[in-house]
Amino acid sequence: MRFICFLICFFPLWVTAGNFPDDWGKTGHRTTAEVASYYLTPVARERINSLLQGKSLALVSNFADDIKSDERYRALDPWHYVNFPLDKGYKDQSPSASGDIAQAIGKCIRVLKDPASDREEKEFHLKLLIHFIGDLHQPLHIGRAEDKGGNDIQVRWFSRGTNLHRVWDTEMIESFDMSFTELSQNLPVVTPEEVIEIAKGDYMDWMQDTRKITSEVYNSARVGEKLGYRYMYDHFDTVRWQLLKGGIRLAALLNEIFNEP
Ligand code: ADE
Ligand code: ZN
Numbered sequence: 001m002r003f004i005c006f007l008i009c010f011f012p013l014w015v016t017a018g019n020f021p022d023d024w025g026k027t028g029h030r031t032t033a034e035v036a037s038y039y040l041t042p043v044a045r046e047r048i049n050s051l052l053q054g055k056s057l058a059l060v061s062n063f064a065d066d067i068k069s070d071e072r073y074r075a076l077d078p079w080h081y082v083n084f085p086l087d088k089g090y091k092d093q094s095p096s097a098s099g100d101i102a103q104a105i106g107k108c109i110r111v112l113k114d115p116a117s118d119r120e121e122k123e124f125h126l127k128l129l130i131h132f133i134g135d136l137h138q139p140l141h142i143g144r145a146e147d148k149g150g151n152d153i154q155v156r157w158f159s160r161g162t163n164l165h166r167v168w169d170t171e172m173i174e175s176f177d178m179s180f181t182e183l184s185q186n187l188p189v190v191t192p193e194e195v196i197e198i199a200k201g202d203y204m205d206w207m208q209d210t211r212k213i214t215s216e217v218y219n220s221a222r223v224g225e226k227l228g229y230r231y232m233y234d235h236f237d238t239v240r241w242q243l244l245k246g247g248i249r250l251a252a253l254l255n256e257i258f259n260e261p
């Protein structure tokens, strides 16, 4: 009888915990946000600091994931990603009515630029934007609908069962075992000219740039494959580049938004 009660009480928890979709793990989002903070202009830094009431970009970078367990924010779940066929472009289909990462970023920018938005609205959408620019750089967040961006592709990470999406969100970054401050200082080294090159374009171009890697990521593992050291060796540099690009581009976007008079 006790066992039955235990099952009834905890089975739903166990099921949801196993399927809980997250994004670049906490360390990934904090790293991208930390990098962005290095590249802010003094004016943007000051205005952002005031909106966030002194909290760092890294601290608020996981807010959009933290509110997923609050049902008032259920409608924001599809805002973290977009799925379309690998041989198609984003604009080849009509935008999803429930929203996607591109629509979400567009909305955040509009709210932040609108003089009519109130302080709270701006703070909320700034936190979301810091998170979504991170997600925009995870190749499986610009994925394929049929496998939910790799969430349905089961693989092993060392001895544990996981899926390809989680390998890219979390497993590689956690295995590297650096704090976000350490990782943000151990990304690829770039010249000022390269920084300018990376920051060029808008978020639709950046989504397209991430998409260039998505097929490669899908081809990197077979269902059920055991991934580990070799996989890290082959793919962790790509993760480090994506975290860096996300940070530089987030700063470029925030500088554009917050330097306006
Ligand atoms: N759920 C469905 N598709 C997804 C994706 N590409 N990324 C994260 N979660 C998803
Ligand atoms: Zn996310």
Ligand code: ZN
Residues within 6 Å of the ligand: 021, 022, 023, 024, 138, 141, 165, 169
């Ligand atoms: Zn994810």
